[in-house]
Structure formats: structure tokens, C-alpha cells
Amino acid sequence: YQVNPLAKFQQHQGNEVYIATVDKEHLYPVYKEFGDSGETLDQEDKVYEDATGVKIIRVKAKGYYFRRLVYTNEIFKVVELVKPDVLFVHCVETITAMRFMLKGLKYPMMFDSHMLSMASQNKFAKLYEKLYAAIFGRKIRDKGYIVVRTQDDKYVNGKLGIPEAQTPFISFGTDTILFSPSIEVRNSFRKEHNISEDVFVVVYTGKLTEAKGGMLLAETFKEKFSKEVILVCVGTPPNNEYGEKVRKILKESQNRVIMFPTQKYQELAKFYQMADLSVFPKQCSMSFYDAQACGLPVLSEDNNVNVDRCSYNNGFNFKAGSVEDFRTKIKEVSHMSAKE
Template sequence: MTSFHKKVDKSIDDEFEKRTGSKIIRLKVVLKISKRVLLKGLFSTIDKLNPDIVFMHGIGDLKDLQLWLSKPSYILVRDCHMSWVASKNKFRHLYYLLFRIFFSRIINESEKYKVIYALGIEEYEYLKHLGLKDKKIDFLKHGYNSEIMRYDYKSRKSIRHSYSVNDNEVLISYIVKLNDNKRPDIIFDIIDNLGETFIKEYSVTLLFIGRSEQEYFEKLLEKKRKLRRI
């Protein structure tokens, strides 16, 4: 799979392997449905590695087909990071029904998936909606390592200097996809409700970083123009 929807640079893989002692294995996509992909030789590749435990990111995709196979020799865990705002698909109710029929029963009644981690309450609600029982769900909540992710005053100064934002002004950063599912344009509505006095007093600046769909980006720009007229 490509990294972050960009073309894979083999030299970056090589450098990472050399620096960390890890090995990167990239498999070809043989089937793609929406954003869900099936990788060629995924299960056989894992078997050859003979692991003790395997973590597979996400649930409700083509990797769940392995549930119809025999129980693996390794411990297999998955996680759920799905939010309701990202699951607004016109076929979602049919999808929930099919998942309950073909996958949830196997997950609930077997040890093929040792556990499915929910990253928060919303993700837990989504797993329950898929028909999974509490005995198969555990929490691995969003968080960070404070020794690695920490406040950096120099970085703050550098970013603000790059965008000509003073220390006493409000800078709000949004770092994720820009589309109708994530709806970052709602931030403009929130700022607008703060009122003209607040906006002018604190010179509110919004910084959007992420891959954007062109049609949605135009909508975002239109809201920006409206806010700037204040």
C-alpha cells in the first residue's frame, strides 16, 4: 500500500529499515472496493513470518475475510478508529446487516480475533452497532507519550513566524483530511459565533493542513471569504 496516498519511495523504505532494523514488506493490491483493499498474499506472508501476535489496523474491511479460514496460530488483534461522521454512506445500513450476519457471529463465538480495541466511546458505539459483544471489545483510548510528544516553544515560534502570527494572537490548527466527511468548515461557523469583537481583538488565524477534495475546498474558501468580510 502506498504511504499517505503518495507514491512509494523505495529509498525512504531502505533508509527506515537501516535506521530502525525493521523490515518493510509491501504487497500488491488485487482488489479494491471503495477505500478497502485486498492485498496479494497477505495471509500467506504473515504465516511465513510465524509471528506470536499480529495487530491489524481497523476493522470492517477485506481483511475480515480471514475469519472464514481456520484459526491462525498467532494471536490476532484489531482496532476500531471509525467515527460516525466518516461512516455516512447510503449503503451503510446494508453493510451493518451483512457484517452482523457474516462476520460478527464468528468474532463473538470464536478466538480468531482475540480482542478489538476501541479508540474511544464513539468507536465503541460503532463496534456495538456492528453486532460485537462486550467480551470481544476493550479500550485503547486516544493518547500520546508525553516524553515524545511535548510542547516545543521554538517550534511554536517558528510556525507563527512563518505565517506572520504574533504571540498574543489566536492560532487554531486543523491537521487532517479536508472533505465533507470531516467537515472542518464548521470551524468557521464556530469562530463566526464568537462575534466580531472577539475575532478582531485576538486576530484569529486558522491553519488547515491536509489533503483536500477540490469541490469541498471551494466550499471552504467561500466560508473564509464570508468570515473575512466581518
């Protein structure tokens, strides 16, 4: 979701952009859990290439180890073949980024990070961070590599030992060609799904996992609100015990809940354009910017990133983990006038 618009706009600026990424046999397991089998990947790549001019190169992988992708050495051969002026390695914390640093290629390299301190919950996190800081944090310092922080969080500084001077915060933003308000889309979507204009619609787009607060969202909509509120949920619960519980609660909700499967990035805008409020039950999401670009206020938990994001009269925060406060904030927003 980050590389997609970034590469497109870099190409629009007159650059020649290549994306080297994994082959369909090794798509990230979470994507497969949500129905992306990769069967149409070749066609989707061609559509993207034809529309943007960006070239996609699919690279073989060895597999996943501790949920981390490990490419074959073909990834380095691809870079040598392209001979880039700048090599941008997505996610400085990954095995791929570490391998590129150790490889010591002759091309200028830069990295990014969208890791948050609150997301660092793995039982081996402290050991990983200590080793990373000692080996790769030092290498980044010595080489002067730039690591762009797409989140206003000091994780890479405090945990990975990378100097602040080398980690500029550049908020990722969104693709405003795709994401913008549309009364026409709002009206047509609501008509198609039998939603009247005076009904308050809450939209959630994302994973319905424990990490993203799937159960919190379901529990929040379990009991009926004082006025008609519809939840449009774009995302499928995972196929495990947790996911089944989330699915059951949403199905039995006293409010109307409309479920959609996980959507392609290019198809997401209409879900924000037809809604009145976008919610993020846990942690934070880059989709915040997509919702905002479509003119939606956002309601999210009160972690440090979300509090800052919603401090410009553009959104609200609820007490993290609190169903009661989550419901209260939804009620308050649903009773606001359009002017408010």
C-alpha cells in the same frame, strides 16, 4: 497514523515487529488526493526502518471495491513467511480482517476498531452491519478474538454484534517523544511566519472534506473576529466542487489564514507547539491526543466522544454544525488569560 507510533513502541519494548501494508501503486485514494503520490515511498520506508528497527513489507493489491482495499493472496504468504507470535489486523471492519477470519490461520489474531456510530452514514450501512454481525460477529464471539476499541464508542457492540467483554477500550494516546510543548519551536515558528507572540493562533490539522467539516471551518473564519485571530490550516481541500468552495472562502477570509499542505506525521508537532487552540470542526480525530500532548486546549463539536474527551478541564465543545457557536467559543477562548 495509528500503526506508525504503535509499531515503534512495540519494537522499543523488545519485540520484533513487521508491518505488512499496501504497495505504492495502491495507496489509499484519499492520500493521493492530498498530494501523497507514493513516489518517495521506498526512501520513506527506509528512513522509518532505520530509525525504529521495524520492518515494512509492501504487499500487492487487486484494487479498491466500494472504497475497500482488496489484497492479493500475497498477504497470506507474507504472514506465513514471518510466522508471527501474534497477528494484529488493523480495523476489524475491513475486507482484509474478514478474509483473515475466514482463512483460519494458526496464529493468534487480534483486531482493533476506531469506527464511530456517527461515521456510519453509508446507504448500505445497515445491510453491511446486519450481515457482518451474522457472519463475522459470530465468528469473533466463537473464537474469542479481542477487538480493541480505540474510541469510547459502542459501535462494534451495538452494530456488529461483538460482546463488550471482547472489546476493551484502550485509548490510543500519542507519541510523546514527538508531541510535547516547546517554547523554542513556538517562538521560531512564529518568527519565521511573522506572527507576534500576542496574536491568538488557532490550528486545524486534517482533511478539509465534508465529513470533517471543511466548510464549517471556512464559514467560521469568514468574518473578522473582534481581536486578531490567525488560522493555521494544515491540509489541502479536495480537488472537487466542495473543496473549491472551501478554498475560496478561506482565501477571502477577513482573518489571516495560513495554509500548509498535508504534512508527514513526524512534521506535525510544530504546528501544535506554536498555536494557542486546536480545533476539530466535525466528528472527532485521533489528532486530539497529539494536540493535548503539546499543551493545547481543544475545541470540538459536542458529540459523545468529544464531550468525554473535553471533560477534564482540557477543552471545550460547541454545538455541532453551528457556525455561530463555533465562533463564540473561539472568541471566548481567545479572550482568556494564560492562567485560565
